[in-house]
Amino acid sequence: MQLFLDLMLELASLIELLAQPRRIVITTHHKPDGDAMGSSLGLYNYLIQQDHHVKVITPTDYPDFLAWLPGNGEVIIYTDNIDAATVLVANAELVFCLDFNALSRINELGELVRQSGAVKIMIDHHLDPEDFDDYRYWNINACATAQLVYTFIADKLGNNAMINKDIATCLYTGIMTDSASFRLPNTTADVHRIVADLIDAGAVNWRIHELVYNNASECKLRFLGHCLSEKLEVLYEFNTAIITVTKEELEKYDVITGDTEGIVNYALSIAGIRLAAFIVERTDKVKLSLRSRGEFPANDICKKYFNGGGHRNAAGGTSTGTLEEVIKQFKLILPEYKKLLIQ
Ligand code: 5GP
Ligand code: MN
Numbered sequence: 501m502q503l504f505l506d507l508m509l510e511l512a513s514l515i516e517l518l519a520q521p522r523r524i525v526i527t528t529h530h531k532p533d534g535d536a537m538g539s540s541l542g543l544y545n546y547l548i549q550q551d552h553h554v555k556v557i558t559p560t561d562y563p564d565f566l567a568w569l570p571g572n573g574e575v576i577i578y579t580d581n582i583d584a585a586t587v588l589v590a591n592a593e594l595v596f597c598l599d600f601n602a603l604s605r606i607n608e609l610g611e612l613v614r615q616s617g618a619v620k621i622m623i624d625h626h627l628d629p630e631d632f633d634d635y636r637y638w639n640i641n642a643c644a645t646a647q648l649v650y651t652f653i654a655d656k657l658g659n660n661a662m663i664n665k666d667i668a669t670c671l672y673t674g675i676m677t678d679s680a681s682f683r684l685p686n687t688t689a690d691v692h693r694i695v696a697d698l699i700d701a702g703a704v705n706w707r708i709h710e711l712v713y714n715n716a717s718e719c720k721l722r723f724l725g726h727c728l729s730e731k732l733e734v735l736y737e738f739n740t741a742i743i744t745v746t747k748e749e750l751e752k753y754d755v756i757t758g759d760t761e762g763i764v765n766y767a768l769s770i771a772g773i774r775l776a777a778f779i780v781e782r783t784d785k786v787k788l789s790l791r792s793r794g795e796f797p798a799n800d801i802c803k804k805y806f807n808g809g810g811h812r813n814a815a816g817g818t819s820t821g822t823l824e825e826v827i828k829q830f831k832l833i834l835p836e837y838k839k840l841l842i843q
Contacts, residue, residue, distance in 0.1 A: 529600035538674025563758020570666035601629035646674025665702025723753035741767035
């Protein structure tokens with residue numbers, strides 16, 4: 501089976517395009533996570549070495565625990581700089597789309613990218629890519645988009661020697677966060693070899709762990725405590741655990757972007773639990789984060805019922821219903837999956 505698909509634009513043409521300085525935009529998904537920012541800034545730090553004019557544009561803000569990443573100071577957040585971002589996308593010669601594969605994942609920025617005359621390059625590891633790109637480097641077996649950025653630079657472009665400390669730091673962060681610290685099944689020996697190469701290139705692994713994982717506010721920890729002691733519900737009949745949070749609770753604990761990340765994994769860490777959900781009431785909609793173990797397809801539930809998607813073991817979606825309605829709907833869906841959940 502061919503794992504990497506080169507569609508439409510030939511690699512040789514892309515290499516030729518990159519042979520002279522270009523106006524380049526790199527963008528990534530709504531509420532970027534460690535892989536979204538790590539892969540985007542990894543590629544950014546590679547491309548600026550070659551005198552391209554490069555801007556990373558994110559559709560929304562992202563957690564403070566990623567703000568130390570090399571190149572972060574140059575990132576443009578679309579919602580804070582709509583005019584500047586619009587001009588940059590309209591004038592771009594190349595747009596790299598990282599860690600997403602449907603333009604709806606980048607909100608209003610999606611239409612701007614669709615309308616732009618730029619060559620669009622998708623680098624991604626999510627299922628079911630949408631057809632908006634001119635060149636695609638896509639592999640659902642990759643544990644992170646940062647892994648694909650590494651192989652894109654090293655194998656496709658043949659520039660392994662140009663992977664410096666900044667690039668290595670960003671890519672290490674992406675692989676570490678998306679593989680849940682090298683724990684998920686797709687953290688293969690090849691991934692460990694890539695990670696070793698990144699450490700050789702200057703990524704300081706223990707320091708990156710400190711910066712990402714030991715960087716919480718007191719509020720974040722107290723909110724986590726509240727979720728675990730008061731809001732965790734274990735549905736043993738379905739080997740499922742859920743944590744639900746209201747808007748008022750988010751306000752009470754001063755929860756900011758990034759503070760809710762990872763809470764769902766605590767629910768999944770209970771022995772025997774195969775599916776965990778974190779369901780949170782946001783201002784305009786209810787957001788669901790699902791995690792599963794083994795073969796259980798969390799993305800199936802998100803795709804079918806909650807306008808979302810993702811990976812088999814980590815998926816997300818949204819609903820315009822009330823929090824109570826969404827919780828009820830989620831529980832009503834479980835019997836459909838009972839066989840898979842209790843086997
Ligand atoms: P999280 O639960 O951390 O928000 O997301 C987990 C995974 O699901 C990520 O891979 C993310 O890309 C995907 N995901 C989260 N929300 C959505 C969504 O609304 N739509 C789609 N298609 N994927 C999502
Ligand atoms: Mn990813």
